[in-house]
Amino acid sequence: MLPHLDAAFNLARWLTRNDHDAEDVVQEAMLRAFRFLDGLRGEAKPWLLTIVRNSCFTWLQVNRPAELAGFDDRTAELHLVDEGSPEALALRQCDRRMLNEALAALSAQFREALILRELEDLSYKDIARITDVPIGTVMSRLARGRRLLAESLQAISNASQVHR
């Protein structure tokens, strides 16, 4: 019945990577959302996810600052033209567990962009609003995130070939 609670929890769970912490963060964020209902402009889902996302980053800064340290969008420049076919193969062969592990291993900024895009089906504009960056940054984070994901899937796939 609570609107967008699943989306809120999904985002928090992917950012904190832990059920218990996600529950705490979402509960606090939802109560804040209800208290600041007056601030609601436009669509409810991006508005609510903005609050949840900010709560998650505040929580990460306090509890796991190392996970946010050292991130710089300038290192996220596009190198797109050279995707080789072994990666495509790794993608086709990867199972649920491998994909979830690779996604969870991305840095929080790439992870949130991919989760909001692929699992919540939000537009670049909404993602830009939720993550508080320009649309161009959303584009480059998605591009870089997908590229890193492909690389790490290939690494996982290579490692499992060795063990076989």
Place this chain on the structure above:
Amino acid sequence: MTREEAAGLLHAYVDGELDAAKSVELEAHLAGNPAARAASERLREMSAAIRDRADYHAAPASLAARLRASVPTAPEEIPRRAGWGAWLRPAALIAAIALVTWVVAVVVMRPGEDERIAQEVLASHVRETLGNRLYDVASSDQHTVKPWLSARLAFSPPVADFSAHGFELQGGRLDYVGGQSVAVLVYRRRQHVIDVFVWPAPAQKAGQALTRNGFNIESFAHGGMGYWLVSDLNRNELGDFARLLAAAP
């Protein structure tokens, strides 16, 4: 279009975020460039792989239950200041005693049925306005809304249009209040949404006005039906609307 330009647009293209003109341009580039076409296919596969195989973590039921219990009565945070510790402890004790006395008084002196229903209808109103799911059937025609509700409930709620009085019927929805399925009629006055909860109530009840969390609530029972009105509309106008509903045939 150069290779670099095309590469920069590929993600937006796969994500359906390119405008029509750029899409046509990029498609022309892809048609003449197998490597770029393969790259766009891989991006589609990647996108599909995440959608299909990444875990979607739905909220646990326990979290929803906890929120439902705390949302309508979320306490305001009390700002803390340093140096107040000495005052805080006796103050907290007095507050605790006052709270316990109040709770006991409420429990002993009143069954609290009305308060419970007030909280439930308020929570429903806030949730639905927040979620933009105001109605299951959207219509300003009472002859559409009434049969829709009657077909889904064990009773037939009275539905009337009061647009002549400035209260426009917007639609209706179903909800669950006080342990039963109820009808919710949604009206609008200027920018204010008014939810009217209706369910059978055998006993007549005089009008009662409440204010909770800045929302105004009116309730009464008339002609075999109980009515609960919730809105952020001001108290006087909501009272007027309650009287209009009560006077309707």
